[in-house]
Amino acid sequence: MDTGTAVGLQSVGRTRTLGSPGTYLGIAAITWGMVLWVQVGAWTYHYSDPGDYTWEQARNFCQTFFTDLVAIQNQQEIEYLNKSLPFHGRYYWIGLRKLGGIWTWVGTGRALSKEAENWALGEPNNRRSNQDCVEIYIQRPQQAGKWNDEPCNRKKKALCYRASCQPFLCSQHGECVETIGSYRCECYPGFYGPECTDVVQCAKLEPKGVPMNCSHPYRDFSYNSTCEFRCPEGFERRGAGVLRCLPSQEWSANIPTCAAVTCPVLSAPEKGELNCSHLQGNFTFGSTCAFSCQKGFVLMGPESRECTATGTWTGDAPRCEAIACPVLSAPEKGELNCSHLHGNFTFGSRCAFSCQKGFVLMGPESRECTATGIWTGDAPRCEAIACPVLSAPEKGELNCSHLHGNFTYGSRCAFSCQKGFVLMGPESRECTATGTWTGDAPRCEAIACPVLSAPEKGELNCSHLHGNFTYGSRCAFSCQTGFALVGLQSHECTALGTWTGDTPHCEAITCPVLRAPEKGELNCSHLHGDFTFGSTCAFSCQTGFVLMGSDSRKCTATGTWTGDAPRCEAIKCSALSTPKMGQSACSHLHGDFTFGSTCAFSCQAGFVLMGPESRDCTALGTWTGDPTHCKAISCPVLSPPSRGQLSCSHVHGNFTYNSTCIFSCEEGFVRMGAEMLRCEATGNWTRDSPVCAEDGAFLKQVLAYSSGSALAVAGLVLSGGLIAFLAKRLSDREEKRKLLKPTSDLGAPGTFTNSAYDANL
Template sequence: MTCLWFLSLLAYGLTILEGVNCWIYIYSNTNKTYDDAEKWCRNHNAKLVAIQNKSINGYLNETLPHNPGYYWIGIRKINDKWTWVATNETLMEKDENWATGEPNGNGNEDCVEIYIKRDRDAGKWNDERCDKAKVALCYRASCNESTCSGNGQCNEGFNNYTCECNPGFYGRNCELAVTCPAPSIANGSVACSDPSANVTWGNNCTFTCEEGFILKGPDTLQCGSSGNWSEEQPSCEAVTCPALTPIANGSVNCSDPSANVTWGTNCTFTCEEGFVLKGQDTLQCGSSGNWTKEQPSCKAVTCPVPSIAHGSVNCSDPSVNVIWGTNCTFTCEEGFVLEGPDTLQCESSGNWTKEQPSCKAVTCPVPSIAHGSVNCSDPSVNVIWGTNCTFTCEEGFVLEGPDTLQCESSGNWTKEQPSCKAVTCPALTPIANGSVTCSHPSANVTWGNNCTFTCEEGFVLKGPDTLHCESSGNWTEEQPSCKAVTCPAPSIAHGSVNCSDPSANVTWGTNCTFTCEEGFVLKGQDTLQCGSSGNWTKEQPSCEASERPDVNYVYVGIAAISASVLTTAAFFLWLARRLRKKAKKFTPSSSCQSLTTEGSFQHVGRTV
């Protein structure tokens, strides 16, 4: 680099020129021989200038003032070789900067001058006799802010300078810092104020320990100017927890079996059979030196206190807590039965050998009754001991057996269950001249049965046509009967009536013949028959007075004979129909009708 330059005229006759590469160039204000120039330079802690490259030649030519005698430089022929007098080194060909035709070696020209601001060959060299007078051009090392790396005092000298280093630095230019041994700590870390690899003078380093370790010694050290730390380096020692006390009825097993229980050690607790651990089964030694939890203990195993509804429990150990090995026996109250084992034992696991039993209420078979209902004092689905059940029958049925039963503690009813029997009405007697048809034609006429009565032709029902068997076992009304159909008794004014049935009641089938007194004539049918409906077959005739006094007895006789024949024929026709019907419906009685020899008939009465 090129330093800033300036000229300073000194009272004792020299000029200082700060020039290139931080060298100071000085020259005399008067001309001197070469030897005097060398002495002059030495007196000013300098030497004749040594020009190491062509850029220095140019710089000096531009900077120095013109002097007609020009300037001596530090090159001289020694042992027939051009030599740098400051360093006693031979001039290399690559560094030569001779003016044109130089060096020419005329007349012992063993010293060298530099043309400054010459019209021709400015900044070039020329060999010259050493006794000629020229300006002495000297140079010496120049101290500046960076000469001693900013870490020391720069002292200038001949062609050189020295650095007086500050504490903590060394080297020619104080470029090297004093370092302390790199700090390190097992199970910890170091943080220094200067994070570079080398720990230099004045650096502070702080020590910290990993979790589970504690620092023994100072936490901060400083690197001294001597390269030593201010104190002994600290160490990280493992944290230890208090020793565990033996556990009653159990044991402890730690991951670190050494006497000192260090951070991170896990200790597991186990209990003997019949005992259970109360607390954490594993403890860890924490980084603070304390256990993570309180030390556990082994407590005797207990089973849940047994109890049973509607029963009692009797245990071999009467204490409040049922401990391992205790036997308990279960019993039930009257009316309850045990479901499950009657004896349980408390195991080392804290569980009973089996599920606890229960007392279930004794139940009787659920009662039911056909054609009836049951009403129990306990309306639940299961009929339990002590329940009373009352039986009632539907309408038309009657209870056979006790109306109330009780469920006993044995699970049986006090008596046999009753039943509902259908109500029956008295058997109906056969109906004369008729028939009976019932809705249920079984032998026993039960409640709700309807029986309908019908009569044969010529008979009419007296009473209800249908009877109903009631839930009380009685018929709704008296049984009816079939009575013979009767027609209104016939009569005729001025005449007479002669009926085939001479009884008072003119029954169905009876023929009645009408005749008129003398002097009257019959108007209408002379014979009527009593129909099954109780009506005569025709309108009754009448006897009206005759309009002709003379009577032709021949005609009368013929009419009488004709009437008699018709009547007889009608009677036989009626009798034939009657006999056919009787053959279908009835068994003939011992009574009968018989014809007389004269053609009239005799009627024998029959019971209706």
């Protein structure tokens, strides 16, 4: 068989890391079975070669030569294993197996956590439901280092590990934990030190007056030392019986004490006295108590008792009993009721006598036991109570039986009637304990029919021959106003004790069924049935509507309703008017300008709407919002030009839509621009404002541009002949300007209106 080979991989405790250069302590190739391994400074990994094993064989191999199948905890370890181990077509077994349906690391007994899972894609798939063991892919082209569940009977390489921790480490007083390149001891409670060799020490116990027996498994009064305490006979321990030294260096309890055993506190017997002596304390071990009784009573039991070491008293508790009288018994047909102060039928006992139901006591009602042991009075007796003598009813017979004497308690008499009559009353009567007969005296009456009663909402009128509602009686039925009789109007009592016909009844007269008005509601109360006599129906309207007509109607005895059918009309409010210079468009759901109506508003060109664009008629008969109006659009305010005047007319307000303004200039000045401006719907003036320029400057401009060509000034085309005319006009205006002065008739002081200026020029 070929020699096996193995690669040793360094591991660090439970968080395994890769080895680094210089960390190996030595390498030795050893032929051992079928393995070759590399020794390192801490945890080492091993694998079998060339042999292949089932999972169980692989684990047995690892446990035989090493510690167990490998338990993998992190990705870094997986990368190292994948890099270091040789490729094998059947891959390697690891120490992960499904136990009880849970994937478990067999070496540690811990379940595989979710975050530590390293399954290959689509695994575990448990194909054929028998894949309970796990292999690791080493140097596989895909999914390298990943796990796959496999049937445990397949053969693969065994991947093992050897731990640094050994059973003899940590002095068997702690848990060996793998660390980087070494191990450390986590000491069990009560131990400490690097190898857990030191033990925790508790304070030395020194009880006073309490015997103590101790055992020390490690050192005197150290961890797990136990001390047992016992008290002498007649004394009991107060506190724990055994103290143990805890890992906290404290004892499990305080040192106990010994106290004398306590007996129950004794008290003097009723009608007696108690006298005690105490050695250790009141009613404790060694105490003795003596008993005695008052005069007239005798002591029953021991005269003294002693408190023993077990906390009990010797003997039974004594008692003082009163002197007894002879036992009394109840009289025949009677009862005895006694009250005993000191015992049955003893001094002070009192017995009351009574008789059974139907009997009366003859003699004393009670007797008392005296101090001499005899009863007061004589024994009483009970006699049956008598009832009055009975006689047979008219047209009837009487038959009696007597238990205790004629017509006494318990006597019973039966009654019967002659043919054609029926017994009215009890068929028998019995003499009661009160001396009266049960029931009333019976009588023989003619056969009766069931008592008739007037139908509801009706009346009954009867005539009787032999008594009310008996054979021959005749009854007529009628109904109250608003009700009609259904059935026969009269019945007669027959010899069989039955009435002819069925019992009639009264039904309320019906009115036509009412309906709620449109846009309204109907709420009815019915006394005798839906829409019958006495029914009342109330009418109401929905929100925004008002009831027109009676608000309620009642069904009368004639089958008609009071009043006329009401209707619901929509609530009205005042009609809205169209704003000046605007338009309105209204929609009406229930009528012109009623609840639900809506009006929308708009303005003509040159005007803007002020207020809500629409208003709704509410259920209160009011309109939403405030009234709207159309306001003329404003243009910028104009000012008169320098050396000129301004005259404006306003149709809808100062400098608003359709306002017009006319400009003029003083004498010697000529207007440059439009004479009249108008405010447009856009809020702008039709032209820019004109200016006033001097006439001379104007003439010069005319002459400057008149050299044989046409000249356009202020919208005019001037020819050579017109220039001479303008020159003369300028000369004339200059003369007039000197003669004319401003007057208040023509406008404001110092100004001319256009019309005045033009007239003077």
